[in-house]
Amino acid sequence: MLVSKPKGFVDGTPAPTGATEERVVVDIFGSEAEEGHTAKLDPQEDAWERIAPPAEGRYSLKLFPSEGKEKCVSINYKTGRGGQKVLENGQPVFESYSINIESRIVSDNEDSNNVPVFASVSTRIGRGKSISTAAGLLVKLGYGDKLNPDKEYSDKAIAKAVVMALLKEPVIPNNWLDWKYGYRGKDGKWKNVFKTMADFPVDEEGEYIANPTITTDSGSREEVFAKLYVREWGGVGSTQAKPVEAVVVEEEAAPAPKAAPVATPKKKTTPAPAPPVEELTEQDEEELVL
Secondary structure, three states: OEEEOOOEOOOOOEOOOOOOOOEEEOOOOOOOOOOOOOOOOOOOOOOOOEEOOOOOEEEEEEEEEOOOOOOOEEEEEOEOHHHOEOEEOOEEOEEEEEEEEEEEEEOOOOOOOOOEEEEEEEOOOOOOOOOOHHHHHHHHHHHHHHOOOOOOOOHHHHHHHHHHHHOOOOEEEEEEEEEEEEEEOOOOOEEEEEOOHHHOOEOOOOOEOOOOEEEOOOOOEEEOOOEEEEEEOOOOOOOOOOOOOOOOOOOOOOOOOOOOOEEOOOOOOOOOOOOOOOOOOHHHHHHOOO
16 A cells, blocks of 8 residues: 555545545556445436525534544634734734534434534624623533633633533533625625525525525636534523533633535424423532632
């Protein structure tokens, strides 16, 4: 076997996000080549056809830190007009952390089960708010009683708590998933073309079209594809939710440093039933420090 480190695949296409740098090359005619998996094939099916996302509705999600705990957190820097970074002494100014989340639908319906949904939360507290989306996710995971409103928590402490919770691979029921599509226009501003599945066009049978053709602000006609996203998190406060295992969070003494046609869904899928409530044990209470 040979090991190479190409920028992409042999045909020139880039390597997928999250792929390792090393690529193992094997002589498929040699004895080292594994048989791999076996499967029945349908020669009438279009292998390049993209399948529409599950229909808008409520679903249970199993959460993971995207690309592992070492790569799921990124820094957001303060920006000014035009999106330029604000500098102090020649250095960008810290604003917040973002935690990238990969989730999978948990459902008895095989068409929607295990479908990936990507999301992110931030430690940034918006104007007029008293809680960040990162801390809000901790509440959804069952840690609301552990957030003391009389204490101050650093961005790092909250980000670490979220990642530690995601490593437990919690399942949150009753999440509202929806479709959307947007793009960055020629003026650099984001254009929201479709904000919900109901905004997408329908075909002659009344089914939503996940791959409509739109006219961009530059006048070009392009086929786009619906993106499945978390419109509203479920969990505690929306329905019964199973708390994750205890997570120890350190309180910081100082703040952090400054295409082709697709198949459209025929009907909305039914999410798996919500798991029963499980109260935190006394041992959990002692281990969990927020």
